[in-house]
Amino acid sequence: MRKTVTRILATTAAAAMAFAVSGCGNTANDASDTSSDKLTKVTFMLAWTADTNHIGVYVAKNKGYFKNAGLDVDIVAVAQAGAEQAVNNGVAEFALSNLYNAASYTDLKGAHIKQVLQVQQKPSAIWCALASNTAIKSPKDFDGKTFATFGGNESDIVIKRMIQNDGGKGEFDKVTVGTSTFKTLESGKADFGGFYSTWEGVQAEMYGPQLNCFSEPDYGVPGNGDAIGIITSDKMIQEKPDVVRKFVQAAQQGYEYAYENPDDAAAILAKDAADYNLEEAFVKKSMHVIVDGQYWGDPAKIKDGSFVLGTNDFVETQKRFDFLGEGHAYTDANGNPTDKVPQAKDGATNEFLKGAK
Structure with a gap:
């Protein structure tokens, strides 16, 4: 269902200064x-x-x-x-x-x-693995696994805290997402990634793939990102x-x-x-x-x-x-x-x- 359903987590920064603007769709x-x-x-x-x-x-x-x-x-x-x-x-x-x-x-x-x-x-970010990946049952199981990232290190800090608060070391590899996090996980290039409960979480529930997800407040990440x-x-x-x-x-x-x-x-x-x-x-x-x-x-x-x-x-x-x-x-x-x-x-x-x- 989408890049129409995949979006970069809210900490994404723009890098270039020059751009073009295009209109989007139906008039109201x-x-x-x-x-x-x-x-x-x-x-x-x-x-x-x-x-x-x-x-x-x-x-x-x-x-x-x-x-x-x-x-x-x-x-x-x-x-x-x-x-x-x-x-x-x-x-x-x-x-x-x-x-x-x-x-x-x-x-x-x-x-x-x-x-x-x-x-x-309040935060809606969720950090998920495919439900079929039975090796990941909680954030500590992200240790030694590969994170599908869009770049930036804000998410790394969040994940590290979640892993450590769940009893792990907070050590993981990364791969940059090319198309969508769903596809990156399904391809086996990564083991877990970031989604939003209010959008991608809904997609997974309605259309699949099924996910096993963990929220930030449950694992000691403070504030609203x-x-x-x-x-x-x-x-x-x-x-x-x-x-x-x-x-x-x-x-x-x-x-x-x-x-x-x-x-x-x-x-x-x-x-x-x-x-x-x-x-x-x-x-x-x-x-x-x-x-x-x-x-x-x-x-x-x-x-x-x-x-x-x-x-x-x-x-x-x-x-x-x-x-x-x-x-x-x-x-x-x-x-x-x-x-x-x-x-x-x-x-x-x-x-x-x-x-x-």
Whole structure:
């Protein structure tokens, strides 16, 4: 089912500066409105292929929330150099990213971006072997095995901690994923790899191959490394704060609708992101995993107003940043190791969210 289902873990960094932007698929319901030339045009860039992390933006466009806010939003495919570079360079006004990238790019690589809405409030990363690989029963069995990696050493530090907390040494080999982690495992080139419970985990359950998976919190990895959300540039915040506020609050409304109406939201994503060939049943299952697992926050607290969906969490993300810093994970703009640790407060703001305290 996909590169349409395989995506790089949220710590992936863009390397190049030059890129081209391409459009992605069907226009939404408001695209035919003849008054669209009166709207402020902005671009939202995907972080990878369209999936349920992006669903609130698709819903906001389909339901007319952006149009009601005076915006004409063009949803485009991710650029070769990455969504972060596109936003930093002004190619896109908004994009899906994560607080790890926003903070580390800002503090370590000289970018000027901020996350303005954090949809995912707890980690969904899972570390898995094929269920048919009976030699792996828990993370300590990753010792001496081969890890299918997309590059970078953040995941290495996470896996090492999981193995050691399970009683192992934390020693393993690596191979770079060429196409998808599923295929790399099935080929026998690697023994385990990283997935997301809300997407690839759903794929494995519905279509196979069956996986044996382990989550980070169960094995002592602190904080939230999957603080996925929407970024914009400091320039947009300084020069067009009203546009940022309108976009953020319309997207926030889209995510709220999706959280309350997962089946309808799934149908919207499958239809309006048609280029990605998403099966509606699969997207619905993904949304129900998100809702049942309360990945976007406690619905009861959202309903009573004690938690605002989209709030950037500076506590759990900083725990993850500090943990990675202890493992010497970070590099500067030139790719050189640095002991400087990104600060979550430098990479995000809640000022544009409706209802944020």
